[in-house]
């Protein structure tokens with residue numbers, strides 16, 4: 001149904017193939033579910049690269065804790081089963097997840113890095129503007145660092161864009177959403193917090209809950225919610241955007 005585009009871009013293979021020393025330059029962001037580190041890899045060849053290591057926390061927030069962290073119950077949270085349609089689990093794991101056993105919780109925890117790497121890789125291959133995926137680790141993923149030694153890229157919410165940049169950011173977002181949708185993916189947690197702004201370029205991050213049109217019946221609805229979410233942010237900054245027109249165009253690309 002979705003012809004997968006040929007790999008448009010590849011992260012440089014020497015990133016994985018050549019020997020390197022790695023040092024941690026500290027925490028970029030400590031969130032409720034994941035902690036994001038800045039790491040530097042020094043390669044034998046002399047190249048040095050800054051990368052991001054996003055590591056999932058091995059813990060299960062309780063409903064009370066989630067509320068404390070500002071989640072309201074009506075919001076679909078990443079742990080909602082909506083996002084799990086399309087996960088390939090054994091029948092034993094599937095049952096454990098359904099019955100919320102300890103093993104089921106472990107299965108879900110283990111799946112987030114796997115999902116994020118898979119979705120980031122799909123997104124990158126469909127030419128969306130995302131950090132390039134480098135590798136999966138036991139508890140997370142390593143990807144391109146958006147920023148430089150002086151600063152990490154700000155989220156769109158903190159980037160102080162000019163009027164012209166706001167219009168450009170929306171246009172760029174639509175370009176990337178066309179790429180994602182043509183590649184069969186919906187981000188499913190799109191917001192101005194999961195968009196970085198770096199040197200005039202918008203970069204989409206945070207894809208573990210992304211779903212595919214082929215395996216998740218809620219994909220169209222999630223796409224509409226994504227669009228409405230980000231459109232709200234742009235509209236509050238004075239840009240006129242047409243969510244329904246954008247949705248109509250994108251859904252046409254998905255099928």
Ligand SMILES: Nc1ncnc2c1ncn2[C@@H]1O[C@H](COP(=O)(O)OP(=O)(O)O)[C@@H](O)[C@H]1O
Pocket residue numbers: 028029030031032033034036052054131143144145146147152153155193194205206207
């Ligand atoms: N590749 C990256 N380059 C630069 N900063 C990043 C990168 N990935 C994540 N971050 C920073 O870490 C924060 C949290 O990452 P995110 O993937 O959104 O995780 P979560 O929202 O689940 O905690 C982001 O808002 C951003 O500030």
Ligand SMILES: [Mg+2]
Pocket residue numbers: 193194206
């Ligand atoms: Mg995020």
